[in-house]
Amino acid sequence: MKSDCTTSDSNPRRGARSSDPPARMVCPGRAHVLWVCAGGGPRSLMAGLPRLVLLLSGKRKSGKDFVAEELQHRLGPDVCAILQLSGPLKEQYAKEHGLDFQRLLDASDYKETYRHDMIRWGEEKRNTDPGFFCRIVVEGVTQPVWVVSDTRRLSDVEWFQDVYGAAVQLVRVVATEETRKRRNWVFIVGVDDTESECGLDQGVTFDWVITNDGDELSLDSQLEKLLHFIYSKL
Numbered sequence: 001m002k003s004d005c006t007t008s009d010s011n012p013r014r015g016a017r018s019s020d021p022p023a024r025m026v027c028p029g030r031a032h033v034l035w036v037c038a039g040g041g042p043r044s045l046m047a048g049l050p051r052l053v054l055l056l057s058g059k060r061k062s063g064k065d066f067v068a069e070e071l072q073h074r075l076g077p078d079v080c081a082i083l084q085l086s087g088p089l090k091e092q093y094a095k096e097h098g099l100d101f102q103r104l105l106d107a108s109d110y111k112e113t114y115r116h117d118m119i120r121w122g123e124e125k126r127n128t129d130p131g132f133f134c135r136i137v138v139e140g141v142t143q144p145v146w147v148v149s150d151t152r153r154l155s156d157v158e159w160f161q162d163v164y165g166a167a168v169q170l171v172r173v174v175a176t177e178e179t180r181k182r183r184n185w186v187f188i189v190g191v192d193d194t195e196s197e198c199g200l201d202q203g204v205t206f207d208w209v210i211t212n213d214g215d216e217l218s219l220d221s222q223l224e225k226l227l228h229f230i231y232s233k234l
Contacts, residue, residue, distance in 0.1 A: 051144040051233050053164050055151040057200045058173035060192065061185035063212040067173050068149035070223055075230065081143040086150050088136040089122045096121075116190045123195065130155040145230060153199040171226070172206040179213045 054071070058064045072080040087105070093114075094101035103110040104118075125132050134156060138146070151157060151170075160168050177185075191197065210222050 050146045050167055053146045053160055053168045054171050055148045056171045057151040061180040061183040062173045062175040064149050064173045067210055068147045071147055080145040081141050083137045083146055083148045084150050085133045085137055088133050093118050093121055119196045131159045134159045152196050169207045171208040173210045173212055175212050
């Protein structure tokens, strides 16, 4: 599949401490999509180890959220939690810029208006502390299967691999440009050519590749194979 840009490979193995106060949020519009704000480094996260951590990645409008929701629907919310790294990012960004946090969570033009600056702001946070958003999103999650629906960077992948080891599976969701355009994707300079979209285009070997081009039977077959693997780990 043609990449929207090029990016350089890196191999950081990093993590640091966060001091955010605890707060549990459930994102509207997606049942049981949650993230939890709390402090603590990687060692404080080890009490409730998941059986599987599925790191979903893919281009905008490839259907990552849809795949995540399908997995949760078939497994059940008591078994599968959907985690969004962008949740704590958007909340912190909204606080600092006086914006409507709830509107930043949905797929609206409001979010798109601020996407470019949110990306810049998030990169600044990660450059200071690559594990900042990863630590926040996993605190308090008790389900045995975690689906991180918006994995975008090598530093995100490496943080989860460092902390959860062999439980981590990398899942790439792909769709053709034609399909993405039918879903209203338009190339945006400063968004589609940045690390947030291109950070996993190279330097990563995916355990699973899910093709999501609108063929329901094909998608169902692919998801069933992944679910069979998930059940074997429970």
